[in-house]
Amino acid sequence: MSSYPDLEERIRRTGREIFSLVGEEVPSLFDRQRWTGKMMEWAMKDEQVKVQLFRFVDVLPCLRTDDLVMRVLNEYFRDLRSTPVLRGIGLLSRTGLIPRIAGKLIRKNVTAMARQFIAGSDPEDALPALEGLREEGLAISVDLLGEEVLSDAEAAAYTERYLDLLRLLVPRARSWQDASILDRDRHGSLPRVDVSLKVSSFNPRLDPANWEGSVDATRAGVRPVLHAVQDLGASVTFDMESYYFKDLTLAIFLAVLEEFADFPFGGIALQAYLTDTKDDLLHLIAWAKKHRRRIGVRLTKGAYWDYETVIARQLGWPIPVLVDKARTDLQFEELAAILLENTEYVRPAIATHNVRSISHAIAVADSLKLPKEAIEFQVIYGMAEPIRTALRKMGFRVRVYTPIGELIPGMAYLIRRLLENTSNESFLRKSFSEGTPPDELTRRPVPPAAAEPEESQGNSFANEPLTDFSKEQNRKSMLDALKRVGKQFDATYPLVIGRDEVRTDKEIRSRNPARPGEIVGRVSAAAVKHAERAVAEANRVWLEWRKTAPAERAEYLFRAAEHMRTGRFDLVALEVFEVGKTWNEADADVAEAIDFLEYYGREMIGIGAPRLLGAYPGEENAYLYEPRGVGVVVSPWNFPLAIPTGMVSAALVTGNCVIFKPSSLSPVLGWKLFEAFRRAGLPHGVLQFLSGSGDEVGDYLVSHPQVDFVAFTGSKDVGLRIVKFAGETVARQRNVKKVIAEMGGKNAIIVDDTADLDAAIKGVVESALGFQGQKCSACSRAIVVGEMYDEFCTRLKQAMESVSIGPPEDPENLMGPVVSEAARKKILDYIQQAEQYGKPLLVRHVDGEGYYVGPAVFVDVDPSSPIAQEEIFGPVLAVLRADDIDMALDIANSTRYALTGGIFSRSPANIRKAEREFRVGNLYINRKITGALVGRQPFGGFGMSGVGSKAGGPDYLLQFLHAKSISENTLRRGFAPKATSEVHST
Numbered sequence: 001m002s003s004y005p006d007l008e009e010r011i012r013r014t015g016r017e018i019f020s021l022v023g024e025e026v027p028s029l030f031d032r033q034r035w036t037g038k039m040m041e042w043a044m045k046d047e048q049v050k051v052q053l054f055r056f057v058d059v060l061p062c063l064r065t066d067d068l069v070m071r072v073l074n075e076y077f078r079d080l081r082s083t084p085v086l087r088g089i090g091l092l093s094r095t096g097l098i099p100r101i102a103g104k105l106i107r108k109n110v111t112a113m114a115r116q117f118i119a120g121s122d123p124e125d126a127l128p129a130l131e132g133l134r135e136e137g138l139a140i141s142v143d144l145l146g147e148e149v150l151s152d153a154e155a156a157a158y159t160e161r162y163l164d165l166l167r168l169l170v171p172r173a174r175s176w177q178d179a180s181i182l183d184r185d186r187h188g189s190l191p192r193v194d195v196s197l198k199v200s201s202f203n204p205r206l207d208p209a210n211w212e213g214s215v216d217a218t219r220a221g222v223r224p225v226l227h228a229v230q231d232l233g234a235s236v237t238f239d240m241e242s243y244y245f246k247d248l249t250l251a252i253f254l255a256v257l258e259e260f261a262d263f264p265f266g267g268i269a270l271q272a273y274l275t276d277t278k279d280d281l282l283h284l285i286a287w288a289k290k291h292r293r294r295i296g297v298r299l300t301k302g303a304y305w306d307y308e309t310v311i312a313r314q315l316g317w318p319i320p321v322l323v324d325k326a327r328t329d330l331q332f333e334e335l336a337a338i339l340l341e342n343t344e345y346v347r348p349a350i351a352t353h354n355v356r357s358i359s360h361a362i363a364v365a366d367s368l369k370l371p372k373e374a375i376e377f378q379v380i381y382g383m384a385e386p387i388r389t390a391l392r393k394m395g396f397r398v399r400v401y402t403p404i405g406e407l408i409p410g411m412a413y414l415i416r417r418l419l420e421n422t423s424n425e426s427f428l429r430k431s432f433s434e435g436t437p438p439d440e441l442t443r444r445p446v447p448p449a450a451a452e453p454e455e456s457q458g459n460s461f462a463n464e465p466l467t468d469f470s471k472e473q474n475r476k477s478m479l480d481a482l483k484r485v486g487k488q489f490d491a492t493y494p495l496v497i498g499r500d501e502v503r504t505d506k507e508i509r510s511r512n513p514a515r516p517g518e519i520v521g522r523v524s525a526a527a528v529k530h531a532e533r534a535v536a537e538a539n540r541v542w543l544e545w546r547k548t549a550p551a552e553r554a555e556y557l558f559r560a561a562e563h564m565r566t567g568r569f570d571l572v573a574l575e576v577f578e579v580g581k582t583w584n585e586a587d588a589d590v591a592e593a594i595d596f597l598e599y600y601g602r603e604m605i606g607i608g609a610p611r612l613l614g615a616y617p618g619e620e621n622a623y624l625y626e627p628r629g630v631g632v633v634v635s636p637w638n639f640p641l642a643i644p645t646g647m648v649s650a651a652l653v654t655g656n657c658v659i660f661k662p663s664s665l666s667p668v669l670g671w672k673l674f675e676a677f678r679r680a681g682l683p684h685g686v687l688q689f690l691s692g693s694g695d696e697v698g699d700y701l702v703s704h705p706q707v708d709f710v711a712f713t714g715s716k717d718v719g720l721r722i723v724k725f726a727g728e729t730v731a732r733q734r735n736v737k738k739v740i741a742e743m744g745g746k747n748a749i750i751v752d753d754t755a756d757l758d759a760a761i762k763g764v765v766e767s768a769l770g771f772q773g774q775k776c777s778a779c780s781r782a783i784v785v786g787e788m789y790d791e792f793c794t795r796l797k798q799a800m801e802s803v804s805i806g807p808p809e810d811p812e813n814l815m816g817p818v819v820s821e822a823a824r825k826k827i828l829d830y831i832q833q834a835e836q837y838g839k840p841l842l843v844r845h846v847d848g849e850g851y852y853v854g855p856a857v858f859v860d861v862d863p864s865s866p867i868a869q870e871e872i873f874g875p876v877l878a879v880l881r882a883d884d885i886d887m888a889l890d891i892a893n894s895t896r897y898a899l900t901g902g903i904f905s906r907s908p909a910n911i912r913k914a915e916r917e918f919r920v921g922n923l924y925i926n927r928k929i930t931g932a933l934v935g936r937q938p939f940g941g942f943g944m945s946g947v948g949s950k951a952g953g954p955d956y957l958l959q960f961l962h963a964k965s966i967s968e969n970t971l972r973r974g975f976a977p978k979a980t981s982e983v984h985s986t
Contacts, residue, residue, distance in 0.1 A: 004337075008444060010363035015355050015442030021390035052076045059754050059906035060110050061406075064787055069106055072754060075908040117382040118145065119402045123165045126404045129381075130169065131176070134192075137392050138400050139182045141194040141237060141378070142169065145405025148758050149204045150765070151798035155221055158201045162225045165404070169193050170232040181397050185347075185373040187294065191235040191265055196401065197225065198239045199252050204802050208248045208470035209478075209583050210811040218252050219259065226260055235265030237298055237349075243274060243308050243320040244470050250280060254287060257295065267296020267347065272332035273305055273321045281335055288345035298349040298378060299335055301328055301357075316465030326445035329357060336361045343374050349399065351378035353387055356442045362396075372396050461599045461935050464565075464591040467572075469583065469811070478583060481569035482809050485577060493523045493671045495530055496678075496689040498537040502530060508664050508691055513580040513817040514807045514850040520578045521668035526692035531659075531700050534688045538630040538657040539706050541685035546627050546655045550608025553653045554601035559680035560649070561597035564590065571641060571672060573809075579640050579666050580816040580851075582808045585771045588931065592642035593673075595934035596952065597649050603957050604653040610966075618971035625961035627655030628738060629708035632701045634694070634722070636714045637819055638774045638873075640666035644673055646934075646951050647711040647740075652677075652687060654960040656709070659688050661698055663714075665819050667691045694718065705730045709738035709960065713776075716871065716897075716944050719743035723947070740948035740959050742940055744776045744871045745899025747929055748892040750914065752885055752905040753786035756926070760904035761792065763928040764877070765799050767902070769855055770930050772818050773875035777900040777922070777930045777939070781861075781868060782879045783888045789881055793859055796879070797842045800855040805846050817851040818874060824851040827874030830867060831856045837865030838878060863891045871897070885910045893919045899941030902929040919943070921950065 004010075056076045063069045120126025126142075133140055144162060149155045173192040183190055200206050202221030206214050229236045238253045240246060253268045260266070268284070270277050281297065288295050305321050312319045322328045332352070339348035340361065350361045358377060365375050372395045379388045381402040388398045467474050489512075494501040506525040512518040526534075564571060568590055575586035610624040631651045635644035644662060651658045662670025674689040690697060702710050702725045712722050719741040726737035749767060751760045767779035784792050808816030818824050831843060831853075838861035844854025853874055861868050861878040868878045882888035885907075892901055901920035905911050911925055921941030922932060932939040938953025940946055949955045970977055 004364060004367045007360075007363055007367070010366065011356065011359045011444075012439065012442050014359035014362045015438060017394070018355050018359065018387065018390045019438040021393050022386040055906065057110055057113070058756075060107065062754060062757070062906075064753065066104055066107075068753065071909075072907055073106065117380070117403065118405060119381055120404050121406050123168045123404060126402070127168070127172070130402065131172070133381075133400050133402070134173075134176050134179075134182075137179060137182070138388065138398050139192070139194070139376075141196050141399055141401050143196040143239070143401060143403045145403050146201075149201055150758065150761055150795060151204050151802040153798040153802070154795075155202050155204055159221060159224055162195060162197065163228050165195065166193070166225075166228045166232050166234060170234050181373060181395065185397075186371060191233055193232075193234040194237055194265075194267075194399065195225070195229065195234060196237045196239050196269075197222070198241055199249050200241055200245065204799070205804060205812070205814070206245065206248070207811065208244065209475065211248065211251070211472075211475060213812040214248055215252050215255050219255050222252075222256060223259075226256060226263065229265075230260060230263050235267065235296070237267040237269060237296060240269045240271050240300075242304060242311075244311075244468075246271075246274070246280075247470055247472075250284075254284075257293065258291075264294065265296065267298060267349070269298040269300055269351070270335070271300055271302035272335055273302035273328040275320055275322060277331070278335060278338070281338055285338070285342050285345050294345055294347060296347040296349060297339055298351050299332065299339060300351045301332060301354075315468075316463060317468055324447055326447040329354070329445040330447070332357055333360045337364050340364050340368055340370060340375065343370065347376070348374070349376045349378050351401070353379060353384040355387065355438075356445070358387070358391070359442055461595075461602050463933055463935065464594040464598070466584075466591055467568075467587045475811075477569045478572065481573040482576065485570055485573040489521070489577075490519045491521050493521055493668060495524045495526050495691065496674060497530060497534045498541075498688070499684040502526075504530075508667050510578055510666065510668050511820075512577050513819050514577075514809075516821070516850065518577075520574075521671075523667035523671065523691045526690045526697045528696065528700050530690060530692070531697050531704075534659045534690050535630065535701070535704050535706050537685045538659055538688060541683065542627075542630055542657040545657055545683065545686050548655065550604045550653070550655075553655060554604050556677065556680050556682050557597040557601035557649050557653055560676040560682075561594045561601075563676045563679045564594050564597070571669075574669055574672065575640060576808050576816075578668055579637055579819055580808050581771055582813060582816055583811050586808075589639050589642045592639070592934060593645035596642065596646035599934045599952060600646070600649050600653050600957060603954065607957065613965075618969065620968045620970055622966040622968075624964050624966070625654070625958070626964055628960055628962055629735060630657050630659070630706060631709040631711060631960070632707050633658055633660045634698055634702075634710065634712045634714065635660070635662050635670065637663035637665035638771065638776070639713075640669040641673060643713050643951075644670060647713070648673065648677075648687065650957055651709075651711060651960050652682070654957050656960055657686050657688075659690050659701060659707075661690050661692065661694075661701065664691065664693070699725065702726060703728070705732040706734075707737065708735045709740070711740045711960075713742040714744075715873075716743040719946070738959060742776065742946040742948070742951070743944060744873075745897040745920075745941060745945045746781065746869060746871050746895040747777060747779050747897070747900045747902075747920070748781040748783055749779045749902040749904065749929060750882075750885070750888045750892060750918075751782060751784045751788060751792060752888070752903065752907060752910050753788055754906040754910070755788065755904035756906065757788065757792065757795065759926060761795050761799055763902065763904060763926075764796065765803070767928040767930050768877045769800070769803060769815055769875050770928075772815050772853065773877075774818060774823075774873055775930050776871075776945075777932065778873075779902070779929055780872060780877060781892070782877060783882050783891050784879065785882045785885060785888050789879075793841055793879060797857065800842055800857060801844070803855060805844075805852060805854060807850070815855075815875065818853050819851065821851055823873065824853055827853050827872060827876060830870075830872045830874070830876055834858045834861075834867045834876065834878075837862045837867055841879065863894055869895050885913060889914065889917050893917075896944040897941065898943035899945035900924065900929045900932075902927070921945065 056073060059072060063072060119129040130140055149158055170193050176192060199218050203218040206218060238249060240249060257266050270281060284295060308321045309319055336350055339346055352358060376397045376399055377391050378399045378401055381400050391398050469475055494503045504524040508523045508525050510520040512520055571590045572586045575581045575589055610622045613621045613623050633644060633647045648658055648660055677687050701707060702722050710722055710726055712719055722741060723739050726739045749764055764779055764782050803815055804813045805815040806813040838858035841857040841859045843856045846852035846854045855875045857877045858867060859879045861880050863880055880891055882891060898919045898921060900922045901918050902924040903914045904926055922937060922939055934952035938950035940950035949959055
């Protein structure tokens with residue numbers, strides 16, 4: 001900013017002018033005479049009260065009875081009764097008349113608070129507020145809340161809402177009294193109505209991985225609104241959403257402007273807290289120069305800082321936001337200056353309530369000798385009224401961002417506003433609640449000293465990041481890998497026994513389930529003689545391998561993980577072709593495989609050293625582990641790389657030798673796993689690759705007396721058969737066989753009467769249809785409590801009707817084929833029988849090449865029926881009714897399986913009850929029930945869902961080891977050396 005002389009003095013002078021015009025006026029939000037002001041005061045005084053208060057406000061709109069309002073209120077504030085303002089809750093929550101009166105009163109107050117930020121429930125309702133803003137001398141930008149759409153029907157309805165808004169408001173606006181500052185700038189007339197919209201509201205399948213498809217589909221959805229905006233003489237601003245969609249939103253915006261080449265009033269919001277916003281702004285300016293256009297740019301600070309930070313850390317991606325508010329404020333000033341320097345190509349809209357940021361923009365504009373009409377300030381409805389009044393008095397155009405919508409869909413917006421204004425760094429809070437002096441508020445932002453670099457995690461485990469397909473380079477790498485792997489079809493792969501590659505006359509043909517005529521690969525099939533030879537070789541090699549130090553064994557895992565990283569996109573592409581996984585599903589499987597290698601390697605280093613137990617004079621007691629011997633790993637096709645990698649790596653790193661039999665439906669991916677270990681330098685014979693028939697080779701290996709353990713993942717029937725075979729001992733056995741078996745589930749998601757329905761439907765759809773329902777963790781039962789049932793079913797049907805189905809190499813498709821013709825036939829048989837036990841809500845038929853099965857949903861299902869009790873392993877969902885949470889849990893627990901389960905609820909009591917009584921190995925609360933992460937959500941169940949410890953957890957490796965205790969008498973002729981523990985402590 002050095003090019004602007006005396007800039008800081010100008011800023012301070014302007015700031016003082018604004019504050020002098022504000023005077024003693026207080027924003028209604030902080031008016032303690034009003035209920036909203038009191039609530040904000042409570043929230044700012046006590047962080048715990050704030051969290052519970054806002055959570056209660058979030059759930060309130062969906063609570064259908066006053067009794068339920070009081071029950072949930074009690075649950076949130078049960079532990080906060082000592083707070084003076086909340087002491088009356090105990091009285092209000094008694095039975096009788098008071099709860100009903102109190103419930104109505106609370107609902108009325110929260111609705112009034114919502115009206116603070118939301119102008120009306122629909123355009124007709126909001127019209128007086130909108131016209132009142134105009135009479136006050138303010139421009140408007142109208143946003144329709146309820147932007148999350150889960151189906152084409154909801155997207156179409158959202159479009160119609162905008163069309164209705166424009167048809168009502170624009171003709172009314174023509175009769176409004178003329179106001180020069182609002183209606184004109186030096187380039188000509190300005191529209192009186194601006195609408196703000198979010199691209200995600202026009203496309204339920206918005207996904208950066210499907211870049212071109214998302215741009216085209218969203219542009220088609222937005223097109224009717226743009227035609228209406230253009231025909232009626234309005235303007236439009238594209239709001240910015242989460243960072244993952246940022247680049248896609250920019251691309252859609254520019255594609256729309258190119259289509260509407262003669263439309264002069266398109267704009268977009270940019271968020272100053274993003275690290276790459278300057279590049280985006282310069283790109284937009286360059287585009288405008290090239291196309292000789294003027295575009296609107298609404299410069300905001302950004303409202304999702306916590307969300308972006310948490311999500312990036314969860315995914316292991318770079319954090320996209322600036323690390324502190326001062327840096328954001330400084331970047332905001334830099335970007336504002338760029339906007340003001342390019343007013344020939346942009347219409348700057350400075351969207352902030354921060355007087356320092358506002359004063360800076362005015363000072364720069366003044367230095368550039370820009371007329372006041374060249375700059376616009378934007379504020380949010382219901383906030384910063386004194387500041388907007390001051391700016392209007394100073395002769396600037398002020399536009400109010402004005403949301404319209406029902407309270408339930410608008411709740412996310414409301415909570416964002418509440419959090420924003422109670423934040424410790426909120427400018428409005430500092431100005432009008434804490435009374436910070438004006439000169440301090442207009443001082444130049446000073447970032448804190450550079451943060452100390454985070455301490456290295458050393459040897460600790462961190463999950464492998466998923467691929468960010470919003471990045472162009474990653475999409476290109478994936479497309480290149482699909483082409484490259486496609487050229488390798490029909491290659492042949494041998495068995496590997498000891499040092500030898502063995503090719504047999506009999507082979508397993510792996511087919512592409514999307515195009516069964518394509519042979520992905522031909523893998524030699526083993527016979528009993530090969531299995532016998534492999535067992536002998538494993539027992540010979542084990543005598544040396546067992547002596548290898550744990551840390552050295554772990555290094556083989558780490559090197560195998562690095563080989564997988566190097567060839568990651570090829571592995572992902574192979575999963576797409578061999579088992580029909582979509583990009584994201586396949587990528588997650590490869591990442592999980594890498595996680596298992598890294599996690600189990602580190603775990604073994606930790607448990608590999610002997611531990612000294614107790615402090616007993618004259619004696620040392622050591623506790624250590626030794627390997628079991630030779631094991632067989634029998635893996636499934638549904639997680640064709642991750643699950644076998646987990647089982648194989650766990651067995652190897654604990655010092656055992658492994659005979660690996662992959663699924664006959666994914667043998668090429670099994671080969672790739674073997675190859676990763678071979679490239680890592682694993683000694684010959686420690687791991688042997690033996691594809692073949694389960695009935696022949698599998699049964700023989702499981703029953704072999706020189707096999708010490710079996711690790712299996714697959715169906716219940718096969719798992720129980722393995723348990724049976726393993727339990728039969730013969731004279732030559734050295735061990736009772738250990739069986740580690742994960743055998744599937746009949747998983748349920750409970751949706752109670754306090755649930756966020758948007759989140760619940762999304763969670764059920766993703767859990768039920770991810771990888772075509774072919775996950776042992778997939779949701780196959782949705783249990784809906786109370787009056788939510790009908791609305792849930794309606795929206796669920798619409799969402800599943802909107803799911804795209806087709807070849808998984810096309811990122812447009814959420815669902816691909818099921819894995820085989822046999823699987824397809826079995827699923828279709830269940831669907832045919834299901835009509836006996838429930839009413840079909842949706843049965844989608846999919847024609848054409850490939851093993852496709854569309855989603856099938858049955859409602860009012862008998863809880864004891866086969867479709868509610870038996871694992872189907874396909875996209876078939878049973879929806880069941882429950883009167884209350886107790887009945888829902890009874891239904892959920894009524895099967896013999898106990899693998900995964902979930903609950904969508906905002907009732908603390910119901911969540912705690914589910915934690916206690918939902919009998920599953922993995923319980924998920926307010927999220928989908930698939931996608932367990934190694935080290936975060938160790939995976940596995942009980943009952944008929946499996947036997948053994950949870951994969952990816954701290955005790956999984958112990959199943960592959962024998963524990964050994966060694967006691968040594970160190971007392972000789974009255975002399976005892978110092979105990980090792982004592983020596984270490986000196």
